[in-house]
Amino acid sequence: MARTADPGKREALLNDVVDYLEQHGIGEMSLAPMAQALGTSKRMLLYYFGDRAELLAQALEASRPQLGEMFAGVTSTDEFVAAARTLWRELTRGGERRNVRLLLQVLSLAITDPQTYGAAAQTSVEVMIDPIAATLTQLGYGVDDARARATLVVSGLRGLFQDSLVTEDRSRVDAAAALLIAAAVG
Incomplete structure (x- = not known):
């Protein structure tokens, strides 16, 4: 048995x-x-x-950040900005930091070995975009616009995180993250 x-x-x-x-x-x-x-x-x-x-x-x-929880209950653009800033803090200083490092590896490997890593990379991107796009749709953005803005947040913050790992220039990258978050709902 x-x-x-x-x-x-x-x-x-x-x-x-x-x-x-x-x-x-x-x-x-x-x-x-x-x-x-x-x-x-x-x-x-x-x-x-x-x-x-x-x-x-x-x-x-x-290891994936629980974005659905971070953006749950958001009913205004100010609350969205606050949730996105919380996400940024978690990615750069909190418990999600190591998780994004894994994601960056998978995304890089997917470029050169899509057969092995492509599906995992695609899923990792989509599951981060979907809850943010859903929140933006509830805030009144059209579906396509909400997905584009969610992509800006997810991909933009991920790129800034990678920049911070390489340069360790926290103040410049934090300022850029604040601008990106504001632009996503501006």
């Missing part, structure tokens, strides 16, 4: 996988060294996650 996967162990292992990928990168991800570093076996990684691609997809899902 097959054993049922322990959800608690699976969740703990998934958190460890996210930590490992954040430290070691995604490009050269190999299950055997990962398993050894995490104190488990390749067989257990496959048991809990199926295959390498599914493990990566689940790690990205687990």
Whole structure:
């Protein structure tokens, strides 16, 4: 009789996988060294996650910012700006910082290896745009306009985050983020 996967162990292992990928990168991800570093076996990684691609997809899902929660209940452009500023703080100084580092890796790898990383990259972008676009639609923007403005926020803040990682010029990048957020609803 097959054993049922322990959800608690699976969740703990998934958190460890996210930590490992954040430290070691995604490009050269190999299950055997990962398993050894995490104190488990390749067989257990496959048991809990199926295959390498599914493990990566689940790690990205687990590390994705919860934008639906950040933008829930927004009923005005001022509240939208406040939510977007909260998002920026979380991306640059809070708990979401490491998650965006993983996303940046996947997006970069998708450019040169779309067969392996393209679907994960596409999903990662869409799930960030969708809740922001939905909020903007509720604020009265047309569907296409709301998606364009959500793309400006998501892609713009992601690019600024990458700039801050490279240059460490926090004040300049924070000022640019404030301008971008204001422009999204201006």
